[in-house]
Amino acid sequence: MGNACGSTPATDTRGGIELRGSRRGMRARSQRKMTASEEELLHRQALAIAIQQTQLSQRFEGSMSRRIGSTSSRRRELPDSLANAKPLKLSQLPLQLEHLETKKIILVHGEGFGAWCWYKTISLLEEVGLDPIALDLRGSGIDNTDPNTIANLADYSKPLTDYLQSIPDDEKVILVGHSCGGASVSYAMECHPKKISKAIFLSATMVLDGQKPFDVLSDEVSLHLLNADSMELIARMILKSERCLQDIALAAASMRSIPLAPIMEKLSLTSENYGTVRRYFVQTLDDHMLSPDIQEKLVRENPPHGIYKIKGSDHCPFFSKPQSWHKILLEIAQLP
Numbered sequence: 001m002g003n004a005c006g007s008t009p010a011t012d013t014r015g016g017i018e019l020r021g022s023r024r025g026m027r028a029r030s031q032r033k034m035t036a037s038e039e040e041l042l043h044r045q046a047l048a049i050a051i052q053q054t055q056l057s058q059r060f061e062g063s064m065s066r067r068i069g070s071t072s073s074r075r076r077e078l079p080d081s082l083a084n085a086k087p088l089k090l091s092q093l094p095l096q097l098e099h100l101e102t103k104k105i106i107l108v109h110g111e112g113f114g115a116w117c118w119y120k121t122i123s124l125l126e127e128v129g130l131d132p133i134a135l136d137l138r139g140s141g142i143d144n145t146d147p148n149t150i151a152n153l154a155d156y157s158k159p160l161t162d163y164l165q166s167i168p169d170d171e172k173v174i175l176v177g178h179s180c181g182g183a184s185v186s187y188a189m190e191c192h193p194k195k196i197s198k199a200i201f202l203s204a205t206m207v208l209d210g211q212k213p214f215d216v217l218s219d220e221v222s223l224h225l226l227n228a229d230s231m232e233l234i235a236r237m238i239l240k241s242e243r244c245l246q247d248i249a250l251a252a253a254s255m256r257s258i259p260l261a262p263i264m265e266k267l268s269l270t271s272e273n274y275g276t277v278r279r280y281f282v283q284t285l286d287d288h289m290l291s292p293d294i295q296e297k298l299v300r301e302n303p304p305h306g307i308y309k310i311k312g313s314d315h316c317p318f319f320s321k322p323q324s325w326h327k328i329l330l331e332i333a334q335l336p
Contacts, residue, residue: 005154005161005191097129100333101197102172107134108160110179110204111263112255114141117178120322121329128330135159137184139259147259156262157184164192172197174333177204179290179315180263183213186274193273200332202325203284203315206298209269213262216298217290247319279304280332282317282325289315306332 097103105125107118115134125132138156139147150156164173174197177185182204189199205213269275281304283295299307308328310317317325 005187096334101336102174103129104131104133104171104173105329105333106160106163106173106175107132108175108177108181108184109134109137109140110177110181111258112140113178113251114143114254114256116141116254117251117316118318121318121326124322124326125329130333133163135163137181140256141254147257150259151261153183153187153262153265153267156259157187160184160188161191164188164195167195169194171195174198174200176200176202176329178202178318180205180213180217182206183262183267186267186269189277190267190269190274193276196277198278198280198332198335200280200282200329201304202282202317203287203290203295204281205263205290206279206281206302206304207267207269208302209274210266212264212266214264216294217263247316280306280308282328283307283309284313284315284317285309285311286313287315306335308332 107115107121109115109117115136118132118134122132122134136143136159138158139145139150143159154161167173172195175185175188177183177199179202182201185199185201185204186207189196205216207213207216281295281299283292283299284290285292287295308331310321310324310328313321313324
């Protein structure tokens with residue numbers, strides 16, 4: 001099937017195609033929830049960076065995906081006045097970091113997107129003391145590879161597998177894959193199962209052994225996406241929420257052509273590798289890209305260890321429902 005894991009020497013993927021959320025940008029927020037003004041500021045910062053990079057280079061050879069929307073080293077704590085309040089939501093409670101198997105969460109974008117799309121998720125995760133990292137897959141974000149030259153899933157996923165190969169053998173991460181990024185997560189699970197604590201599929205192509213990512217997509221929507229001549233059109237087709245107008249503008253300025261070879265390739269997944277990693281699926285119930293029916297079929301045919309649902313979310317809850325998505329991510333991170 002052409003996607004067996006090799007032993008390519010590890011390379012540092014952090015030189016311009018890794019996005020972390022700390023050290024520059026917004027100051028840490030002490031509120032339990034992001035206010036409207038703070039979310040507006042995050043939108044403006046990310047959009048301004050995207051537009052600036054587009055003007056500098058149509059090939060995204062700048063540094064847009066290096067640092068976007070961050071907080072300082074201060075961490076969010078539950079105020080004393082609320083310590084005994086009931087009921088408390090999980091996302092309002094301070095994390096017991098010492099009990100976590102890993103604090104490192106690797107965020108893998110979907111087709112056409114890049115590391116930039118996780119800017120809200122990164123900011124929220126860093127506030128509670130976790131270590132989120134978003135990677136540009138090949139031909140995405142600021143990686144200047146021509147998407148038409150990407151021959152297979154291994155090539156497309158190389159920044160992710162190189163990163164996993166570079167970390168110590170006793171270190172683990174949580175992988176998150178969105179949309180067709182689920183195929184890259186599945187491939188990484190087959191290649192480096194011992195380095196992955198959990199895998200989270202966010203409205204993602206959670207394929208079976210011998211299945212192509214394209215097989216699980218809606219034919220009608222997929223053909224529209226493949227034939228679209230405008231990134232704005234693609235963004236509007238994926239992001240249906242009325243609250244996402246600014247994110248549509250950001251996506252239209254930042255999205256790139258979709259490499260076809262990786263989603264047309266059959267995956268080879270084994271129970272000895274892929275099957276040893278705990279999987280969780282997050283369903284988006286107002287999704288016009290990967291319909292709820294298709295998502296139900298995915299979890300029925302390839303049952304994960306847990307299923308979560310986000311009501312009212314389009315295909316990109318990291319844009320339209322960032323707090324709901326954040327709460328689920330924290331809950332899964334704390335599962336033993």
